Amino acid sequence: MSDNDRIYAQPQAQVSDFTFNEAVVRVFPDMIKRSVPGYPTIVENIGVLAAQFARPDSVLYDLGSSLGAVTQALRRHVQAAGCRVIAVDNSAAMVERCHEYLHAQDSMFQELLPATVQEGDILDLDFQPCSVVALNFTLQFIAPEQRLALLTRIHQSLLPGGALILSEKLRFADAGEQQLLTNLHIGFKRANGYSELEIAQKRTALDNVMQPDSLEQHRERLQAAGFSKVVPWFQCLNFASLIALP
Ligand SMILES: Nc1ncnc2c1ncn2[C@@H]1O[C@H](C[S@+](CC[C@H]([NH3+])C(=O)[O-])CC(=O)[O-])[C@@H](O)[C@H]1O
Numbered sequence: 110m111s112d113n114d115r116i117y118a119q120p121q122a123q124v125s126d127f128t129f130n131e132a133v134v135r136v137f138p139d140m141i142k143r144s145v146p147g148y149p150t151i152v153e154n155i156g157v158l159a160a161q162f163a164r165p166d167s168v169l170y171d172l173g174s175s176l177g178a179v180t181q182a183l184r185r186h187v188q189a190a191g192c193r194v195i196a197v198d199n200s201a202a203m204v205e206r207c208h209e210y211l212h213a214q215d216s217m218f219q220e221l222l223p224a225t226v227q228e229g230d231i232l233d234l235d236f237q238p239c240s241v242v243a244l245n246f247t248l249q250f251i252a253p254e255q256r257l258a259l260l261t262r263i264h265q266s267l268l269p270g271g272a273l274i275l276s277e278k279l280r281f282a283d284a285g286e287q288q289l290l291t292n293l294h295i296g297f298k299r300a301n302g303y304s305e306l307e308i309a310q311k312r313t314a315l316d317n318v319m320q321p322d323s324l325e326q327h328r329e330r331l332q333a334a335g336f337s338k339v340v341p342w343f344q345c346l347n348f349a350s351l352i353a354l355p
């Protein structure tokens with residue numbers, strides 16, 4: 110289904126910034142599973158959680174959908190009548206492959222929710238009334254100064270009884286905690302077959318592109334955006350997922 114991730118296996122004279130290009134798309138399912146502790150559990154359970162929050166006749170958003178793993182889980186788990194999934198990603202290569210994956214899912218299962226995938230920047234999205242919004246490891250790629258405005262717009266579009274599900278890599282204010290969890294994450298990657306070179310070069314590539322916040326920053330920003338309750342439901346090492354209620 111997808112190739113093994115060897116993107117950073119050879120030494121590079123200059124490591125350029127990470128982008129979600131064709132080469133990354135080819136290896137993405139392997140890359141994310143070997144890099145994000147708890148990823149398969151988070152994706153599957155976003156479907157399970159969403160089934161509790163989905164309101165009839167509303168939209169479910171998968172923002173920064175990549176290959177649509179969350180969209181697939183939403184389609185399998187949500188039963189509410191009249192719901193549809195809108196997946197959005199600004200990488201043309203991701204969107205193209207996501208279409209193929211969703212068609213394959215259509216041919217394997219019956220009674221799935223309808224889903225569409227659109228190429229676009231989630232910062233420019235004209236939100237429809239929605240009951241579930243998933244930001245599964247996407248907010249960390251949005252410029253920090255844009256994050257509050259995006260979450261505020263999501264909050265304004267969420268229906269009563271709905272929820273935002275936000276998964277992120279976490280940063281820790283305490284230097285010792287940051288060091289410990291960073292080392293444990295490196296150990297996770299090593300255990301999944303990545304070499305020291307691969308780990309170091311990917312870290313350089315992500316440096317300017319992915320800026321994680323602390324759990325406290327997430328709580329404060331979500332409250333500032335209008336969310337009434339923020340509940341962490343999953344953490345594995347330095348990766349966590351939160352439910353935020355409108
Ligand atoms: N401004 C933006 N607008 C739209 N898309 C964006 C933007 N910025 C980044 N992206 C997209 O957000 C995705 C982040 S990956 C999400 C995994 C997925 N949710 C999963 O559950 O498999 C996370 C990771 O690789 O760590 C990429 O596909 C980007 O193109």
Ligand SMILES: O=C(O)C(=O)Cc1ccccc1
Binds near residue numbers: 141
């Ligand atoms: O690989 C990492 O270190 C990460 O933090 C997560 C990740 C996973 C897939 C693409 C980009 C970042």
